Amino acid sequence: AQRVTQPEKLLSVFKGAPVELKCNYSYSGSPELFWYVQYSRQRLQLLLRHISRESIKGFTADLNKGETSFHLKKPFAQEEDSAMYYCALSAFGNEKLTFGTGTRLTIIP
Amino acid sequence: GAGVSQSPSNKVTEKGKDVELRCDPISGHTALYWYRQSLGQGLEFLIYFQGNSAPDKSGLPSDRFSAERTGGSVSTLTIQRTQQEDSAVYLCASSSRTGWNTEAFFGQGTRLTVV
Numbered sequence: 001a002q003r004v005t006q007p008e009k010l011l012s013v014f015k016g017a018p019v020e021l022k023c024n025y026s027y028s029g030s031p032e033l034f035w036y037v038q039y040s041r042q043r044l045q046l047l048l049r050h051i052s053r054e055s056i057k058g059f060t061a062d063l064n065k066g067e068t069s070f071h072l073k074k075p076f077a078q079e080e081d082s083a084m085y086y087c088a089l090s091a092f093g094n095e096k097l098t099f100g101t102g103t104r105l106t107i108i109p
Numbered sequence: 110g111a112g113v114s115q116s117p118s119n120k121v122t123e124k125g126k127d128v129e130l131r132c133d134p135i136s137g138h139t140a141l142y143w144y145r146q147s148l149g150q151g152l153e154f155l156i157y158f159q160g161n162s163a164p165d166k167s168g169l170p171s172d173r174f175s176a177e178r179t180g181g182s183v184s185t186l187t188i189q190r191t192q193q194e195d196s197a198v199y200l201c202a203s204s205s206r207t208g209w210n211t212e213a214f215f216g217q218g219t220r221l222t223v224v
Contacts, residue, residue: 036213043112095204095211096165098154099151
């Protein structure tokens with residue numbers, strides 16, 4: 001079974017400080033990992049996916065298969081980063097996305 | 110339209126009444142999801158449709174909740190005999206796999222208030 005765990009419901013970080021949103025997953029096969037974001041009064045949308053190895057809005061995430069983690073990081077937080085962040089997993093060959101319960105990130109000015 | 114569309118945007122209903130929430134997915138998307146998002150809380154999975162396969166109903170909280178997907182396109186989530194704890198934002202998403210790429214697109218949600 002697929003499972004995604006985001007241990008922090010709430011996270012507050014000062015502007016300019018580093019940000020790390022934790023995500024751990026449980027899946028025995030080859031996973032695809034994603035981060036989704038929901039800004040205030042906007043739709044939930046894709047932020048980045050591990051397969052693309054991309055950096056979006058300064059955020060990066062590295063898939064660590066040994067630790068089964070996909071933490072989201074940004075070196076210097078900005079106020080506009082305040083949002084709800086969801087980690088998600090899809091199994092190759094099984095399209096169903098499984099989401100974590102989310103972390104609300106608040107950037108303190 | 111280009112995106113996932115949900116209707117109505119807002120619904121206020123009296124306790125005990127039935128409600129129907131509609132989702133129009135992106136054309137051609139084979140997968141469709143319903144989630145619930147309570148105030149300040151995260152996503153709660155409700156149901157997943159994939160093509161012609163039997164839906165994954167494992168997230169439905171009670172037998173008052175049901176969902177259909179007609180013709181592999183439009184979906185309706187029905188809540189019978191609504192209760193105050195059903196008040197939440199109901200989100201629909203659709204996706205389709207292209208090679209390694211799977212991205213879910215979300216609707217704007219239906220805010221349900223049971224009074």
